[in-house]
Amino acid sequence: MMETIRSLGIWGLNTFERLGRGHLFLLHLLTGIPALFFRFSLVIQQLYSVGVLSVFLILISGLFVGMVLGLQGYNTLVDFGAEESLGVLVALSLVRELGPVVSALLFAGRAGSALTAEIGLMKSTEQLSGMEMMAIDPIRRVIAPRFLAGLISMPLLAAIFSAVGVFGGFLVGHGLLGVDDGAFWSQMQVKTDWFDDVFNGVIKSMVFGFVVTWIALFEGYDAIPTSEGVGRATTRTVVHSAFAILGLDFVLTALMFGDE
Amino acid sequence: MPLVKIRDLHFYRGDRAIFDGVNIDIHQGKITAIMGPSGTGKTTLLRLIGGQLRPHRGTIEVDGQNVHKLSHTELYELRKRMGMLFQSGALLTDLTVFDNVAFPLREHTDLPESMIRDLVLIKLQTVGLRCARDLMPSELSGGMARRVALARAVTLDPMMIMYDEPFTGQDPISMGTLVNLIHRMNEAMELTSIVVSHDVAETAEIADYIYLLSEGKVIEEGSPVKLKRSSSQWVQQFMQGLPDGPVPFHYPGTGFSDDLLSPEVSA
Amino acid sequence: MMQDKNTEITVGMFVAAGIAALFVLAMKVSNLTEFTDEKGYQVIAEFENIGGLKVRSPVTMAGVRVGRVADISLDPDSYNAKVTLNLYSKVDNIPTDTSASILTAGLLGEQYIGLEAGAEEEFLQDGGVIDLTQPALVLEQVIGQFLFSKAEGEDK
Ligand SMILES: Nc1ncnc2c1ncn2[C@@H]1O[C@H](COP(=O)(O)OP(=O)(O)OP(=O)(O)O)[C@@H](O)[C@H]1O
Numbered sequence: 109m110m111e112t113i114r115s116l117g118i119w120g121l122n123t124f125e126r127l128g129r130g131h132l133f134l135l136h137l138l139t140g141i142p143a144l145f146f147r148f149s150l151v152i153q154q155l156y157s158v159g160v161l162s163v164f165l166i167l168i169s170g171l172f173v174g175m176v177l178g179l180q181g182y183n184t185l186v187d188f189g190a191e192e193s194l195g196v197l198v199a200l201s202l203v204r205e206l207g208p209v210v211s212a213l214l215f216a217g218r219a220g221s222a223l224t225a226e227i228g229l230m231k232s233t234e235q236l237s238g239m240e241m242m243a244i245d246p247i248r249r250v251i252a253p254r255f256l257a258g259l260i261s262m263p264l265l266a267a268i269f270s271a272v273g274v275f276g277g278f279l280v281g282h283g284l285l286g287v288d289d290g291a292f293w294s295q296m297q298v299k300t301d302w303f304d305d306v307f308n309g310v311i312k313s314m315v316f317g318f319v320v321t322w323i324a325l326f327e328g329y330d331a332i333p334t335s336e337g338v339g340r341a342t343t344r345t346v347v348h349s350a351f352a353i354l355g356l357d358f359v360l361t362a363l364m365f366g367d368e
Numbered sequence: 369m370p371l372v373k374i375r376d377l378h379f380y381r382g383d384r385a386i387f388d389g390v391n392i393d394i395h396q397g398k399i400t401a402i403m404g405p406s407g408t409g410k411t412t413l414l415r416l417i418g419g420q421l422r423p424h425r426g427t428i429e430v431d432g433q434n435v436h437k438l439s440h441t442e443l444y445e446l447r448k449r450m451g452m453l454f455q456s457g458a459l460l461t462d463l464t465v466f467d468n469v470a471f472p473l474r475e476h477t478d479l480p481e482s483m484i485r486d487l488v489l490i491k492l493q494t495v496g497l498r499c500a501r502d503l504m505p506s507e508l509s510g511g512m513a514r515r516v517a518l519a520r521a522v523t524l525d526p527m528m529i530m531y532d533e534p535f536t537g538q539d540p541i542s543m544g545t546l547v548n549l550i551h552r553m554n555e556a557m558e559l560t561s562i563v564v565s566h567d568v569a570e571t572a573e574i575a576d577y578i579y580l581l582s583e584g585k586v587i588e589e590g591s592p593v594k595l596k597r598s599s600s601q602w603v604q605q606f607m608q609g610l611p612d613g614p615v616p617f618h619y620p621g622t623g624f625s626d627d628l629l630s631p632e633v634s635a
Numbered sequence: 636m637m638q639d640k641n642t643e644i645t646v647g648m649f650v651a652a653g654i655a656a657l658f659v660l661a662m663k664v665s666n667l668t669e670f671t672d673e674k675g676y677q678v679i680a681e682f683e684n685i686g687g688l689k690v691r692s693p694v695t696m697a698g699v700r701v702g703r704v705a706d707i708s709l710d711p712d713s714y715n716a717k718v719t720l721n722l723y724s725k726v727d728n729i730p731t732d733t734s735a736s737i738l739t740a741g742l743l744g745e746q747y748i749g750l751e752a753g754a755e756e757e758f759l760q761d762g763g764v765i766d767l768t769q770p771a772l773v774l775e776q777v778i779g780q781f782l783f784s785k786a787e788g789e790d791k
Pocket residue numbers: 381386405406407408409410411412413455
């Protein structure tokens with residue numbers, strides 16, 4: 109009994125300690141951001157590996173999610189004779205929820221895990237220590253550009269996801285199921301508000317980008333420098349990111365859309 | 369006044385004392401060798417000097433500054449004047465050999481690219497790898513990687529270099545070249561060198577002073593000649609590489625027979 | 636350095652695609668375009684009951700969008716709902732005796748304001764008032780009235 113309580117205590121202390129380290133890491137990282145505006149080429153390289161390499165996945169997933177929404181939405185709406193509202197349903201679901209959330213989950217799996225593995229391996233091969241001894245702060249030189257790249261990429265990816273998704277919904281709704289295209293677009297425009305829906309969705313994806321990149325980089329930086337340690341850190345990145353995304357999504361949704 | 373002054377150093381990993389009251393002086397312009405059995409904490413010592421680890425007790429001063437009392441910025445300023453050659457090389461795997469050696473210059477100076485090129489080629493030439501400059505680190509052998517790392521460690525012309533096992537994995541020819549190189553750099557550039565090595569003969573050849581570490585203590589110190597003449601059995605065994613003697617080969621713990629006979633089957 | 640250039644180009648394309656997607660979401664999917672012709676004119680209509688009408692609900696005439704609800708408040712004297720309509724400036728020929736009613740799109744849909752043109756020669760100006768209004772149908776009241784009249788009918 110005492111043992112259980114004790115191990116619970118140890119677990120709690122470790123968790124808090126890690127949280128503390130994670131926040132110090134974030135502060136340290138943020139001090140490296142201003143200098144990046146004078147060396148933007150570092151960020152561009154990372155935008156390539158974090159952003160560009162995720163585009164294909166985002167395009168395909170967005171298209172299919174939109175198409176499924178079109179099918180499912182139509183089947184439900186047609187019972188109420190409201191299939192004209194298909195555009196609204198597809199657009200609102202994507203812009204408010206699925207766009208930011210699904211693209212963030214995909215981003216965590218694609219770019220987040222890669223970041224963790226990369227940083228973890230750099231740590232285990234002493235590249236980070238090596239930089240420190242060359243008087244180059246690895247958190248500012250290596251981590252900060254990746255962080256900024258994640259922050260920039262996520263809203264762009266989410267926007268691409270939503271836009272492609274709406275198009276996918278239109279393809280199925282109009283092309284396959286024969287919903288009137290005028291009604292599809294005009295209803296959608298009437299009901300989707302650029303601030304309440306689109307802008308809030310962008311804010312969401314920015315928050316997700318921040319959190320996912322932070323988690324990924326910290327897990328890599330804090331990984332036990334062995335192949336097993338890095339492997340575990342990579343798994344943790346994906347799991348913790350998923351929790352963070354879904355939990356934060358609830359909080360943000362309650363804040364943004366709760367009082368309507 | 370020594371360049372590096374270590375006083376009463378205590379450092380623990382868990383409950384195990386890696387350093388238990390160690391005093392070391394490294395003198396300006398000299399080559400000081402740190403030797404000791406594998407796992408005694410030689411790499412740890414270098415990391416303590418470089419400010420990557422914090423001692424639990426005691427002080428380390430480099431050039432009159434207490435390394436562990438410096439601010440982040442001051443520490444990084446100090447590190448610009450210290451080179452370190454890592455045991456593993458620690459090359460940046462996404463950069464070519466050339467870019468690796470150029471890395472500190474590009475980060476810390478505003479030199480024009482043509483000048484960086486000249487400087488890098490000179491350094492690569494001294495380690496015999498000028499023509500390997502376009503290879504990636506993954507295409508190098510362990511020994512080659514170590515030589516690239518050496519070239520990189522000296523690009524900023526530091527006041528002091530710490531070599532963590534520079535000779536391991538080198539064939540006799542490049543070993544001889546490296547020994548020579550370290551020796552020559554020390555004389556020509558007034559460099560202070562700390563060499564961690566197991567290669568007793570080579571190290572004794574160039575070192576001005578040797579510290580022998582074991583079990584958290586300095587066992588013996590002095591010039592190579594003095595150590596070779598030492599009456600201590602321990603020193604004799606280590607310097608001559610004899611298999612039998614007081615130097616422990618095993619990681620400390622319970623006796624072998626106790627372990628074999630113990631009924632405990634660890635779950 | 637060749638590789639650097641390609642990286643820069645693809646990154647540039649990525650950022651452009653992302654911004655284009657945001658642009659599509661703002662312009663095509665949502666209603667940002669309307670804010671460009673915001674400078675219409677405003678007229679006021681009072682309703683006994685507005686039901687589920689909301690700010691930014693559409694205002695239509697013969698099914699064509701001619702504006703949006705800009706503001707809803709309670710008139711302190713009459714206890715009526717005072718609704719400010721923002722009408723597009725290009726629709727500047729709405730007669731002063733036009734009537735406004737609150738309608739529902741479909742059985743369960745959103746509520747909106749439908750305008751029905753009158754016959755007057757004069758047109759509504761900025762700050763004008765629509766006098767003829769018809770309140771929203773509140774389903775409970777309709778059902779209540781229906782049951783009531785049915786009961787009365789049976790009594791006879
Ligand atoms: N991160 C760590 N966590 C816990 N213990 C460690 C860690 N790193 C090193 N040690 C322990 O510290 C001791 C000293 O390690 P160190 O790497 O300094 O040895 P070394 O003298 O350089 O050995 P070698 O000659 O084999 O390189 C070792 O016994 C090792 O068990």
